[in-house]
Amino acid sequence: MARKSLQVASTAFRNNGYMPERYTGYGADESPPLTLTGLVPEAKSIAAIMADLDIPVIRAFPHWLIWNLPVQAEIPGKIPQGEMLGQLGGARQGLAYGRHEYRGPKPPQFIRRRHRYVFTVYALDTVLDISSDAKHKQLLAAMQGHILQQGSLMGLYRNGHGSAE
Numbered sequence: 001m002a003r004k005s006l007q008v009a010s011t012a013f014r015n016n017g018y019m020p021e022r023y024t025g026y027g028a029d030e031s032p033p034l035t036l037t038g039l040v041p042e043a044k045s046i047a048a049i050m051a052d053l054d055i056p057v058i059r060a061f062p063h064w065l066i067w068n069l070p071v072q073a074e075i076p077g078k079i080p081q082g083e084m085l086g087q088l089g090g091a092r093q094g095l096a097y098g099r100h101e102y103r104g105p106k107p108p109q110f111i112r113r114r115h116r117y118v119f120t121v122y123a124l125d126t127v128l129d130i131s132s133d134a135k136h137k138q139l140l141a142a143m144q145g146h147i148l149q150q151g152s153l154m155g156l157y158r159n160g161h162g163s164a165e
Contacts, residue, residue, distance in 0.1 A: 006151035007037040008121045012077065019117065019155040025106025031064065032155075033077035034119060040148055043071045043123035047143060049136065050102070054115040062136040063117065064102040065094035067128050067143075075121070083132035094134040105157035114158040123149040 012032035013019050021027035034048065047067035051060035069075060070089040081101030085091040097103035105117055124146045130138060 004038055004040055004149060006039065006121060006123055006149035008119060008151040008153040009035045009037070010119075010153055010155075011035065013155055016154050017156065019105065019157050023155075024104040024157055026159075027104070029102070029104045029106075030078045031075075031102035031104075032119075034075040034121060034153065036073055036075070036121060036123075036151070038149070038151075039071060039073070039123055042125060043148055045069060045124045045127045046071055046075065047122045047124060047128070047139065048075060048119060049122075049139065050096075050117060050119045051136075052105070052115055052117055054113070060118070060136075062096040063104065065096045065134070065136060065139050066091055066102075067094070067124075067130075067139060068092050071123070092128075092130075092132045094130075094132060094136075094139055096136065100132060105155075107157070107159060109159055112159055114156055117155045117157060118152050119155065120150060120152045122147050 010032045023032045046069040050064035051062045055061040069091045083100045093100040125148050126146045128142050130142045
C-alpha cells in the first residue's frame with residue numbers, strides 16, 4: 001500500500017527559496033513555522049529534522065532535531081530552546097549543533113557559496129521514548145519502522161543573500 005504524501009510548506013519562505021535572515025544565526029535565529037497538509041489520521045506524533053546539505057564531508061549536518069510534537073496542521077515558529085517543551089505537548093529537542101534548540105543557517109562570513117537547508121517532517125505511528133540527548137543518528141534509528149509519512153521543504157541561504165521579510 002502506497003503512503004499518502006505529506007506536504008510541508010512555510011509562510012516564511014517558499015520551497016527552494018531563500019530563507020529570510022530572521023530564521024538564520026545572523027538574525028533572530030528562530031525556527032520558521034511549518035504547515036503540514038495531508039496528515040494521516042493514524043499519526044500519533046510528529047518529528048522534524050533540519051539539516052545543511054552542503055557541508056563538505058558531512059552528508060547532512062543537523063541544525064535541529066525535534067520529536068513528539070502533537071499531530072496538528074502546523075509546527076509553530078519561534079519554538080523556544082530546551083530539552084522538553086511542555087507548551088508543545090511534551091515535545092523534545094535533541095542535540096543538534098550541540099544544543100537543544102533550533103540553530104539556523106550561519107556559515108562563516110567568508111563563505112559565499114549557497115547552502116541548502118532541508119526541513120524533513122515525519123508523521124509517526126508512536127510517541128518516541130528516547131533521551132533528549134539523542135543525536136541525529138539515534139533519532140533516525142528510533143523512527144525506523146514507525147514512519148507513516150514524510151515530506152520536506154528546502155530553504156536556501158547564502159551570506160549577503162537572505163530574502164526580504
